[in-house]
Amino acid sequence: MTALQHGLFIAPYHDVTESPTIGLRRDLEIVEHVEKLGFAEAWFGEHHSTGWETIDSPELMIAAAAERTSRIRLGTGVVSMPYHNPLMVANRILQLDHMTMGRVIFGMGPGLLPTDAEMIGVDIKSLRSKLEEVAQIIVPLLSGEEVTHETSWYKLDKARTHLRPYTLPHPEIAVASAITPSGGMLAGKYGFGMLCVAATETAGFDVLDENWKIAQQMAEEYGTRMDPAKLRLVVPMHIAATREQARKDVEQGLARWVEYFDRVAPKGMRGMSGAGDPAELLVNAGRAVIGTPEDAITMIERLQAKQGAFGVILFQSHNWAEWEETKKSYELYARFVMPHFAGTNRNRQASYAALESNIDRLESERTKGAEAAFKAWEDKTGRKA
Template identity: 40%
Template sequence: MQLEQDVELAEHADRLGFDEFWFGEHHSGGWQIIADPLLMVARAAATTRRIKLGSGVSTLAYHHPKMLLDSVIQLDHLTRGRLMFGVGAGALALDSSMMGLDPMHARQAMEESLEAMTLLLADAGPVTYTPEHASWRLHEAYLHLAPFSEQLDIRVAVFNSASGPRLAGRFGLGMISFGASAAVAMGRENRMQLAFEKASYMAERHGQVLDRRRWSAMSPMHIAPTEEQARAQAREGVVRYVDYIRQILPMNVPVGSDADDIIDTLHIAGHGVVGTPEMAIAHIEKVQELSGGVGTFLLEHAGWAGHADTRASMELFATEVAPHFTGSTRTRQAAYARELQHDQLTRRTMAAAQAAAEARHTVDVRTDRMQRLQQLRDQPPAHLHDDPHPDPHPDPHPEPPDAAALPAERLHLETVPAEQSSQALPVPVPAADRRSGRHRFSWSSR
């Protein structure tokens, strides 16, 4: 169920306009259960249209670099360039020990694997490489399929260690800063600034250029319309999360089981947000200030809230937080403000236009009726027509014309009082109705 929900969240993020969605790699702990992020990328790519999908991150020490890179390149083609390849040394020591690896050599093994991949991507000829801290080998290896993207988007995981930013700078790669803002609010060192300085130092030494657009900073975040609602939704999950994260990462997290105390500490330390869109905006602005500018802010899905509440939090972020930074609603808001400044101009103009249209219609109807009436008046009565065979003994009181002989769809009968009879056509009057009024036949154009 959790794996399906993760895919569904990627689909939801795609619909909401998020730019990236990342899947991690873990093999122990029971909290984060994705073993192969590339499988998740492949599954999510089939049901998303625009969002970029990444392995966040693939642990290089666990894989043969040639085999892993072949899979990444194939997936880059299948996603038509939507793949991001995040790499790291691994956070769980138990993962390494179960594979018979020394977790203390994970960073050196990661560097050797990344160097081998860089040589393969350079396509300068077959690569032979023997690492010092891993059991794999490359012997005259080469790629038989180039990446779909002009440049494969590779990003290095960065936490407290200097190894991540140094590798990013050496190879000119992007960075993913985990827990970037933690402890900043308490006045401690600015980890993001230090990370970028280390990466810049190595980039300068190796003739590389760092691109801030490929630098992502991540914080856990759950928001709701009110802080009380957000705390209530995350109350149980945040306690379990802290119990887990305290075991695997050297982070300043509180000890205890009171959810409100934990959330208060997370806010004080600047580690994350459980609150409102306004609190999320303030947190991201702080991250931007401390970093000097990152390309992407990542929301860590820490499992604090249930699936439905997490979806709602994402929607609230997309509608209330993201537009503050992207300016996507700025034009609409300005147009709305201008409309309010014109003192109901549209309403008054519409009312005037409707009144003018109604007046024109009334004039048209009256003019049309007058024309029809004039046509009837100009037509001579039937009994005045010249009869080539006149009756020598005419009836002094002839019967009126037979109504059945007239077109039924254009005929209606009107009763006109006697005092208005001067306006009627001079048609013979039925004897039975002389006392009450006159009848006339007319044609209407309806």
């Protein structure tokens, strides 16, 4: 059985009215916070436009986060490979592999924001095919092998990375998967992990299990193996003591986020802005958790029922709430949701149940023992205790 791990997915989302400096510092601080709470992973995105998603280099964030932490694994979620020469990316990842002493995970994708591609003259329609071209040579590059390979947009001539990997045979690789089958096909063909960034979006949820089947079929065809422990699902959540409190916490920030998301998301994911209470829309559609730890448990069990076994739930960092409420949300998740799926309290709960069912009988025996002790004293001394 695949043991469920828990992580953080930081796109990030920072309102364009707020200080980007504070936002970036808080992205690092929140990784420190969740490591202390027992989270296993944190992922940083790459974006270059739209104003909200302010991390241009996930590698820089990983380098900074690595010096603040000691255990949590750190992933690129994801590097937009059509914007880079693959040798340069491989060099940076292997440097991080050494700097983190094996804690880096290399996530790659075609690039989400069309405005990114347009600014640098990359044909938006070509992004997925360019990612496929990179996938052919990324494993030998990250393994420290020499690569000669030419495409329409890059040429490698006996190229090798400056460093060989710290993690053998190479750092873990994951590929972004949203709605189309391209991510699953790529993962299966090369044996990569999958990062399902739209797992709770209606269209993404509908194809979760189908894309995994596609990945498995491709793996069988190409002689690779899909490991469910390396399947990661991203879920937007905000948790509070009550549903009412959770909705109150996110009231302003969520409305602003919905305005942004409706502009940047693919067509099938839009339609929230101006359509009513965004929290109610998201929750009723099963697209997010805005509620209690029990609601988070229900969401994850729903995903398990649809997908089957998978390795990691990634709590999407969205900054809908104020800073203290945001940190409290992660704490409540760690206190109540993580132990539920780990079975951490199974023995404690069994012990408490045994106490409930046996206390009357045991108390009777304890009373008899006390009475016997008093009688023994009286028999020996002739005095009542």
